[in-house]
Amino acid sequence: MPHHLSWNPFSEFARLRDEMAHLFPDSPLLPMRGQPFHRMPGPSVDIHETEKEIIVSAEIPGVDPQELDVTVDETQITISGEIKRGADRDEQGYRMIERRYGRFSRTIPLPVEVKPDEATAEYRHGVLEIRMNKAEGGRIRSRKLQIIDKH
Numbered sequence: 001m002p003h004h005l006s007w008n009p010f011s012e013f014a015r016l017r018d019e020m021a022h023l024f025p026d027s028p029l030l031p032m033r034g035q036p037f038h039r040m041p042g043p044s045v046d047i048h049e050t051e052k053e054i055i056v057s058a059e060i061p062g063v064d065p066q067e068l069d070v071t072v073d074e075t076q077i078t079i080s081g082e083i084k085r086g087a088d089r090d091e092q093g094y095r096m097i098e099r100r101y102g103r104f105s106r107t108i109p110l111p112v113e114v115k116p117d118e119a120t121a122e123y124r125h126g127v128l129e130i131r132m133n134k135a136e137g138g139r140i141r142s143r144k145l146q147i148i149d150k151h
Contacts, residue, residue: 042106043079043128054114054132058106061126062099068128070121070145074113074135079128080105116143124150 043058058079060068068081085101114132121130128147 042104045079045106045108047108047111049111052134054110054112054134056108056110056130056132058128058130059126060123060128063126065123065128065147065149068123068147070128070130070147072114072116072119072130072132072143072145074110074116076107076109077130077132078105078107079130119143119145121145121147122150123147 043060045059046057048055048057056077060079060081060083063081063083067084068079071078080103082103083101110132113135115135116132119130119132121128123129130145
């Protein structure tokens with residue numbers, strides 16, 4: 001009977017992280033030993049499909065909605081922006097840093113074609129919600145969305 005091996009593509013990163021943690025034990029910039037490297041670049045998203053629309057919810061806490069750009073075409077959505085660290089914060093004294101700061105961009109393929117001209121975006125309590133009506137076909141266009149801040 002053949003032996004199947006399971007390969008984790010992040011295992012080499014985990015090994016390298018552990019070696020770096022051994023060389024620089026007090027660095028707050030390295031993930032803690034045993035913490036996995038598994039997060040996607042950019043915000044975590046949920047995609048929900050109803051009979052008439054696709055709803056993408058992106059978790060982006062601590063960002064000014066005016067710093068976000070959302071572009072939608074019939075087949076994908078791109079969310080980009082910047083999460084700024086407060087000017088009063090420095091890295092001294094930190095034992096762990098898991099939150100991300102800086103520029104990000106993430107393009108998410110959609111499960112069905114949508115109508116970009118009818119898409120809307122709202123930001124509420126750290127979650128960006130983009131609602132897109134499903135399309136029946138047509139040519140590909142893209143549209144930059146204005147985000148409504150619902151604080």
